[in-house]
Amino acid sequence: MSEIKKFEQQRDENIKNIGASNDLRDLGIKFVEESSKKNYSYNFSWMGRPVIQFPQDMIAMQEILWEVQPDLIIETGIAHGGSLVYYASLMELIGKGEVLGIDIDIREHNREAIKNHPMYKRISMIEGSAIDQGIVDQVAAHAEGKETVLVVLDSNHTHEHVAEELRMYSPFVTPNSYLVVFDTIVEDLPDDFFPNRPWGKGDNPKTAVWDFLKANDAFEIDHHVNDKLLVTVAPDGYLKRVK
Secondary structure: OOHHHHHHHHHHHHHHHHHOOHHHHHHHHHHHHHHHOOOHHHHOEEOOEEOOOOHHHHHHHHHHHHHHOOOEEEEEOOOOOHHHHHHHHHHHHHOOOEEEEEEOOOOHHHHHHHHOOHHHHHEEEEEOOOOOHHHHHHHHHHHOOOOOEEEEEOOOOOHHHHHHHHHHHHHHOOOOOEEEEOOHHHHHOOOOOOOOOOOEOOEOHHHHHHHHHHHOOOEEEOHHHHHHHOOOOOOOOEEEEOO
16 A cells, blocks of 8 residues: 555544544534634635635635536625635636636625736626526526536525525536535524524524435535534535435
8 A cells, every 4th residue: 555545544534533523523613603703714815805714614625626626616605705716726726617606795896806816817706696596597607518516605694595595506516526505503503693694593504404405315415524624614514416
């Protein structure tokens, strides 16, 4: 066995042991809970654009994108555009692919900053509700002819909205690629954690994912990603298309 194979085997065993530790998993959730009170996810940027994510999840996305090497990444939710730029820069390194972002309100200062970014050459944007059929039809036009497609859902976090996104966008995901649902962590946080938001425990992306998987056996939770990260805003949210 080669040295790299030995290393990978040891790493996989380590991840398996970490994933089996409820104490470590609880610590990860506690870190997300406490750090979120201080807006920890707002601390980071990529190539000059704010990325409102945990670095651990961004590393997981890098690993997935290198493995899948998609021709198209579809992301709902744009905000400052940092994740669009991040994914586009990885596509640039891979040497192919584009990123399509959808948001109900692309603020003008964010639109201009994204358009003026060097990675904009691999980015397209659509303004409108991600669950509007007319918007989905535009996405379908972008996806037409693309061999490998990956989808990221990160817009409105209510159960109803994410359930509709899952229904409408899961067909775009190609076999062996991923459907990533962010902010499933909402289900694991205290009942009163989001007093000014329409989502919370029992009504969030994770509950939508659970319902989606009950009726759709083409996707499975990639527990390997959950286990390796520990600190993540997307527990049970990394879904791999297996059929």
